[in-house]
Amino acid sequence: MTQLDLITTVAPVRVREISAEHDARTEPRLVRLAIIGIAVTFLSLFVVLPLVIVFTQAFSRGVSAYLAALAEPEALSAIKLTLVVAAISVGLNLIFGLAAAWAVAKFDFPGKTLLITLIDLPFSVSPVISGLVFVLLFGAQGFFGAWLQARDIHILFAVPGIALATTFVTFPFVARALIPLMQEQGTQEEEAALSLGASGLQTFFRVTLPNIKWGLLYGVLLCNARAMGEFGAVSVVSGHIRGETNTMPLLVEILYNEYQFVASFAIASLLAMLALVTLVVKTILEGRLQEGQVPRDD
């Protein structure tokens, strides 16, 4: 056997040994199992288990008790209020967020950095503080309190206050979803549309909006989830008037404190379902967003 033959017969065996034991990107099996185990345990404890408990508690006295709890006037009123508040704040934030993202992504102006920081403010402030701000502004002793009282306008402890607080807390979602997307897309397509004779509105509806629609939906979705689930800020401005100013999260707490577990968890199960639906839609939208990012060859 020549030396060359020796090398060719021995070498493949070596390579296989190395790939099993010493591949730089693969951990030993024990470590891999341990890491996967930790992740699965953590997820089960903190995500799956609570979800299961919410639903088992909600249905602990059967389906009819569950449905009866949801049909209570107080529950119906809370669901209706939550939907109304979410519709208002999502609608407002759709417009504000779009305008803010448009301004930040497509134009340069003094104070742009400040604007970006301000957009993020609601994320960094405790929701309770956000609520308190509106109490200080519109409360009886507040900045506009006397003026509003003289004209019999109710903002605090009424729908407008709850909608305002929710809008404030959820403001960043739409803008945050759009700014990076619009920055990446630049202004050239808009310029092309303008030079082809399109008006500003035509450019927006035919070029800008189709390009950002998935990002916009993504922002709206997250904004909606947060608007429906908001507790802290709403709790401060709501006044907890039963059947009038309780949103679903507030009602969950009230019912729980009154030991009405089935009713409390029934409402909670609705919020949990909202979360699950949001998650599914979010995953679909993220896929769309990825597709939308056309690879450029330049």
Add this chain to the structure above:
Amino acid sequence: MTIEVRNIVKKFGSFTALDGVDLKVGKGELLALLGPSGSGKTTLLRIIAGLDWPDGGEVRFDGENALARGAGERHVGFVFQHYALFRHMNVFENVAFGLRVQPRAVRLNEDAIKKRVNELLDLVQLAWLSDRYPSQLSGGQRQRIALARALAIEPRILLLDEPFGALDAKVRKELRRWLRALHDEIHVTSIFVTHDQEEALEVANRVVVMDKGRIEQIGTPGEVYDNPATAFVHGFIGESIVLPVDVRDGRVELGGKALNLESQGAGAGPSRLFVRRHDMQVGPVGSGVIEGAVRRVRAFGPIQRADVALPGGDGETLIEIDTPRDRELNPGDLVGLQPRRYRIFSAST
């Protein structure tokens, strides 16, 4: 359509992008704006298109004030460097866009739009791609669709911003020839921006050389190559050998030694002598006005290229010369250099 630009000034913060630019473009011309990056050529193009606004000056189309009109009202076709095709529309819809956004009173009906778009797609030879999306096209195809889209509105002027800049060399050469042929066919007044001198010289009727927000020279490709008006143009277009010389009492000195060369009216003081590489004749010592020592020789193809050290400036200047391959040249040899044609510019210009 003629274009007249008068004393255009444009500043971005403290940076002056255009510093008093005057330019006249005749009907049916194909003009190149040539310059290094930061010379203001793209800014000038965008101002003509109405995508940017000047801080001062005038833009006139056929004598009419264009600055009074927005980009959409100028009937200017603009082709962007990175195509800027609408990514959510297919090729057909991209080309049809300019026709569909017309006010209802003048908008073509659907059949007429279809006919016009198909004509344009035939013109750019890409009718078979009409259902594709921009992301499915090659760079060259995208650029031709962008051109068809710009032509759809029957522009009075066609403006192209680095139209071939993002393409690879082979496609670039092909498209260049194609654009030239297309212009001969449709004869619309056109301006294109480029930093590639070969592109400018090959495609354009006239070339505008720009630097630092100013126009250095306007002329036919032959004029700007053979008779550069400034040191910048000489250095930017074609390959030049540059020597630091001094002009004293109308004589030209290199490294303190007077050369038997005309000062061409350059003012006294430090100046630069420009010679095209092919205009520098290489011979034995004494055959030229300049003497130098060969440092290094590279031979490839029909020529050999040599680094030659000349006295001058502070110490010595190294220049690159070409000679025919059959001429024996070795490191250490002394050679005589004689510029057949040359230009002298004061160092301040």
